[in-house]
Amino acid sequence: MKIAVCIKQVPDTANVKLDPETHTLKREGVESIVNPFDLFALEAALRIKEAAGGEIVAVTMGPPQAETVIKDAIGFGVDEGLLLSDRAFAGADTWATTAVLAKAIEGLGDVDLVICGKQAVDGDTAQVGPGIAQRLGLPHVAFVKGFREIENKRLVVERQMDDGYDVVELPLPALITVVREVGEPRPPSLKGKMRAKKYTVPMQGAADLGLDASQVGLAGSFTQVVKVFAPSHSGERRRLEGSDEQMGAQVIDALVDNQVIMLGS
Amino acid sequence: MGVIIDKELCIGCEQCLDACPFDALEMKGDVPEVGDACTLCGSCADVCPEGAITVPEVERAQDDRAAQAKGVWVYAEVRGGQMPEVVAELLGQGRRLAGQLGVELGAVVLGHGLGGVAGELFALGADVVYAADDPLLADFNDDIYCKVLTRLIAEYKPEVLLAGATSVGRSMIPRVATAVATGLTADCTGLAIDPDKRLLLQTRPAFGGNIMATIVCPTARPQMATVRPRVMKRGERREGFEGRLVTVSLDAEDQAVTKVLEVVQSLEENVNLTGAEVVVTGGRGVGGPEGFKVVAQLAEALGGVVGATRGAVDSEWIGHAHQVGQTGRTVAPKLYIALGVSGAVQHLVGMQGSDTIVAVNNDPNAPIFDVAHYGIVGDLFKVAPAMLSHLKQLRGQG
Ligand SMILES: Cc1cc2nc3c(=O)[nH]c(=O)nc-3n(C[C@H](O)[C@H](O)[C@H](O)COP(=O)(O)OP(=O)(O)OC[C@H]3O[C@@H](n4cnc5c(N)ncnc54)[C@H](O)[C@@H]3O)c2cc1C
Numbered sequence A: 001m002k003i004a005v006c007i008k009q010v011p012d013t014a015n016v017k018l019d020p021e022t023h024t025l026k027r028e029g030v031e032s033i034v035n036p037f038d039l040f041a042l043e044a045a046l047r048i049k050e051a052a053g054g055e056i057v058a059v060t061m062g063p064p065q066a067e068t069v070i071k072d073a074i075g076f077g078v079d080e081g082l083l084l085s086d087r088a089f090a091g092a093d094t095w096a097t098t099a100v101l102a103k104a105i106e107g108l109g110d111v112d113l114v115i116c117g118k119q120a121v122d123g124d125t126a127q128v129g130p131g132i133a134q135r136l137g138l139p140h141v142a143f144v145k146g147f148r149e150i151e152n153k154r155l156v157v158e159r160q161m162d163d164g165y166d167v168v169e170l171p172l173p174a175l176i177t178v179v180r181e182v183g184e185p186r187p188p189s190l191k192g193k194m195r196a197k198k199y200t201v202p203m204q205g206a207a208d209l210g211l212d213a214s215q216v217g218l219a220g221s222f223t224q225v226v227k228v229f230a231p232s233h234s235g236e237r238r239r240l241e242g243s244d245e246q247m248g249a250q251v252i253d254a255l256v257d258n259q260v261i262m263l264g265s
Numbered sequence B: 001m002g003v004i005i006d007k008e009l010c011i012g013c014e015q016c017l018d019a020c021p022f023d024a025l026e027m028k029g030d031v032p033e034v035g036d037a038c039t040l041c042g043s044c045a046d047v048c049p050e051g052a053i054t055v056p057e058v059e060r061a062q063d064d065r066a067a068q069a070k071g072v073w074v075y076a077e078v079r080g081g082q083m084p085e086v087v088a089e090l091l092g093q094g095r096r097l098a099g100q101l102g103v104e105l106g107a108v109v110l111g112h113g114l115g116g117v118a119g120e121l122f123a124l125g126a127d128v129v130y131a132a133d134d135p136l137l138a139d140f141n142d143d144i145y146c147k148v149l150t151r152l153i154a155e156y157k158p159e160v161l162l163a164g165a166t167s168v169g170r171s172m173i174p175r176v177a178t179a180v181a182t183g184l185t186a187d188c189t190g191l192a193i194d195p196d197k198r199l200l201l202q203t204r205p206a207f208g209g210n211i212m213a214t215i216v217c218p219t220a221r222p223q224m225a226t227v228r229p230r231v232m233k234r235g236e237r238r239e240g241f242e243g244r245l246v247t248v249s250l251d252a253e254d255q256a257v258t259k260v261l262e263v264v265q266s267l268e269e270n271v272n273l274t275g276a277e278v279v280v281t282g283g284r285g286v287g288g289p290e291g292f293k294v295v296a297q298l299a300e301a302l303g304g305v306v307g308a309t310r311g312a313v314d315s316e317w318i319g320h321a322h323q324v325g326q327t328g329r330t331v332a333p334k335l336y337i338a339l340g341v342s343g344a345v346q347h348l349v350g351m352q353g354s355d356t357i358v359a360v361n362n363d364p365n366a367p368i369f370d371v372a373h374y375g376i377v378g379d380l381f382k383v384a385p386a387m388l389s390h391l392k393q394l395r396g397q398g
């Protein structure tokens, strides 16, 4: 089975603190990491490969330094990587992102399964996976939390829903996006790390993919950011005083007074 | 590409660097230089005291769809015969938008055994209901659902399409947007109309809720958005209102390749965090599985749902379905109560949009207090029971 995993480089929010005054992230010196959800995508791919055999290719679109996430993926045991990088890709919305990723996956040839993370933690859109599936004409199941059956031409997966989960059968080739429950990511192996050091990450730009600059990046995007502002954290913030019991009662009174809690009925 | 900085006017104050949400600016000597991450959002130009920054117009593909498109549509999700609350909220908001645009409000519903659903959608504000009722639509599958919705859009050309940011909406709507080739903004918390340009101004949190961005889709149609549950106000019910019902039938090509074998509404999973009005969350401070008892009691008394931090979930005190935060669910209830939660960034991004936040923590320096409207420095095992008993007393149950 040939599996393509889409992984994205994002700023590491783990070491970031919120500025209590402005409520913005203090991002100085923040490192870049593999999008946490994409680690679950990688883990799912490795488990499927263990069950059904095959090959895994990790694909990322990003600036040249996004090469490091491909090296990380190699460290986890992925077979090959591909970096899609071009100045023309900058400023892409999800439509322009899927244009590039879908073309690149097509170029890999005979991919049986594409796996994406549930969402990227910088944009939180969860749109890229289903978008790629549509462009490639593949069926998809989003928010997969577990696998019931793994065969070469067919998967039975559990899909997380708001009120429970569905068991869904899907024929391959197909695309899935995965959530955390598919399994804790394994640590990188020593062998993988050694290989990652020597691995030269193949890179492709718009021209290699046969895409015109007008189809990618900012120019190829439908959506446009027109304004950016700090969230209004409405309402004042206050600390209560008194004994634990008094504060417990006080806060209930305040919530009732402000009609956050309704006593009626 | 990127904004243009006039080196003569620039005084090197660096305000633009702080304002840039994409970290695209960097000082090169005395003046900032624009990097690849620039999206031309204009935040830098807005703060520049010297007017040294100009945002160039980008040539974008022309599209004649804007001229033809008309009407606001809401995708009315139905699952297991039930419409999630967000459908009523979308119709309430849809009515306001349709009013400003001077057009009809349509609702699209796909499913099987849809009996009274159309009537309900009229009561909730729809002028037209497009309903496809077919055994093939009994269970949610992206294949047919996306095909039918895509076809309806191509035929009737709405200018706006809204859907709930639920599991279903977030799975199918991106696929539909790609199929009709238009922009989509995920997880909006604010929607407004620019009346001159007939543009939908879509506001959503970005970077984990630390900034808000307003996004438009200038040329392609429909302008599509998924909307977070519990942020829009539902409208007045119009009992007995009868609109137009358009019955939609499936095509021979509408075959699903994915097949739903089983629908499980498991108790553990049945934690509708996203839809809850009240969330009471326990963190590692509750000390163990027993500690969640008081969390659950308070949640129950407030008609809410139990949340948890990753710390508590990783300690296996409670199931992952309860996790709030970056790798859990994002919630924005009316009331969020955090008990024994430190307030790590990954947790905050999943709950800081809540209307009212109460935090109980015995560490006065816990970062959760930065976002709490009511901060209580104290022992949760004393404070939470006191909250419970006072609540009971006020309700005359104590
Ligand atoms: C990639 C990544 C993703 C993550 N995603 C998430 C996520 O989705 N959601 C999430 O929650 N976390 C997430 N985390 C983890 C996050 O960084 C924190 O580790 C976690 O939120 C801490 O949980 P906590 O607040 O329960 O525990 P702690 O940080 O241990 O805090 C417990 C708090 O309880 C207080 N306390 C103790 N006893 C009492 C008492 N008797 N009364 C009152 N207060 C008391 C303590 O003072 C302390 O502040 C993620 C981390 C990473 C790296």
Ligand SMILES: Nc1ncnc2c1ncn2[C@@H]1O[C@H](COP(=O)(O)O)[C@@H](O)[C@H]1O
Residues within 6 Å of the ligand: A006, A007, A008, A009, A035, A037, A038, A041, A059, A060, A061, A062, A094, A097, A101, A115, A116, A117, A118, A119, A120, A121, A123, A124, A125, A126, A127, A128, A129
């Ligand atoms: N630039 C990118 N390169 C590779 N994969 C991506 C990229 N952007 C998004 N993805 C994939 O799509 C998923 C959803 O991302 P998003 O739609 O941005 O929330 C991620 O978890 C990745 O698997």
